[in-house]
Amino acid sequence: MVQDQEMIRKGPWTEHEDVQLVFYVNLFGDRRWDFISKVSGLKRTGKSCRLRWVNYLHPGLKRGKMTPQEERLVLELHAKWGNRWSRIARKLPGRTDNEIKNYWRTHMRKKAQERKRAISPSSSLSNCSSSSSSSNNPTTVHLEPVTETKERTFYDTGGLDKQSEAEEEMEKGYSMDEIWKDITLFEDETMKPVKDGLIEDGGSFTCQPLASPIWDYCPDALWMMDDESKKFLPITDSFYNEQESAFLTG
DNA sequence: AATGCTCTCAACCGCACTCAT
DNA sequence: AATGAGTGCGGTTGAGAGCAT
Known part of the structure; x- marks a missing residue:
């Protein structure tokens, strides 16, 4: 009742x-x-x-900011496992899946955006018509019809069936898929492998x-x-x- | 100083999985 | 094998803090 x-x-x-x-x-x-x-x-x-x-x-x-090691570990593990937050969290002692998830959404999106601007401030126009990497550059992008939206997976909860909504979504920011695509690019160039031991021994960095x-x-x-x-x-x-x-x- | 914007993070929701019956 | 309760996980939301104008 x-x-x-x-x-x-x-x-x-x-x-x-x-x-x-x-x-x-x-x-x-x-x-x-x-x-x-x-x-x-x-x-x-x-x-x-x-x-x-x-x-x-x-x-x-553990509370407070992610250390650079943790940050890199998150990147690396996400590359491995995708959005398996709880699994990733098990490798970061003292961090929760929720925390990592939040961290990913905020920091990684920011980094991806920064990187996009840094790499190709003008290339977004040409990029936006490509199939996989949709730009969210809010300043200059003219959005072409986004055919890939049908391929959305977790992000598509049934509400984004109209193109205008998809565009609105793009203007607001990345979906997590998109964030990840950008991060993949980001990692290719900047990521150095995290030391094996860091992962395998369940966390070599100190956890207080x-x-x-x-x-x-x-x-x-x-x-x-x-x-x-x-x-x-x-x-x-x-x-x-x-x-x-x-x-x-x- | 006031206002608007952005960021952060705690919390909720729905679905999937596990396990006991 | 079927079913239901309990639990875990991933995605999303909203309030408040901090920052920029």
Whole structure:
């Protein structure tokens, strides 16, 4: 019913909600999010709890600007795997898929645009009629009909069936496909391979988790590093089961 | 100082996948 | 094998901060 939906909170998390979530995750582990959302009394979906935890409250998270090494690693891994953000994130300790995704959209688009201007400030006119590399130069481009829009994949969610909309989209900026095309060009010329070890050993550069302020409230988190996956493991299944049954039985 | 624009990032949504039943 | 719940992933959005004019 509508009543149920009204009970669900959305939007930014409050500090109090964070504290509550951290407390219950410490208690029950970072799984069974629906369960956690219920027992914690948080008026959030399990999904929302998970996201908040993964992207913001997780103790292993690193914050601040991407280092040049990370930047290059992202480029390299994206060249390898495409938009597999979570996969890429596993190779960058302390970084989340969301963070990398955001980073890619902002920084890479900017770089691609800068590069386009630098390389061919005037060539966009000739480029724009080529099949694969559509220009977004907002100043001078006259957009030819974009036949390739039919080949859109993830970006095409069904709304861009009209040419005018496609053009509007082009004027606004790159789709991620387009960003990637440009970046591919960019990498060909400027990218040097990242040292193998950097990737294979799960991150040679230092990662100094900067705990979110919320950890002041819960300093005794039950975390340990998993050697193989380099992930923070919460608590054991048996611990979880004990706690859950204890909680449920009172 | 005011206004508009751009950038950043947290959060949401929908779909796909996994696993238990 | 079918099904449903839970979870993960990728794409998108919107609010707020910062910057330029």
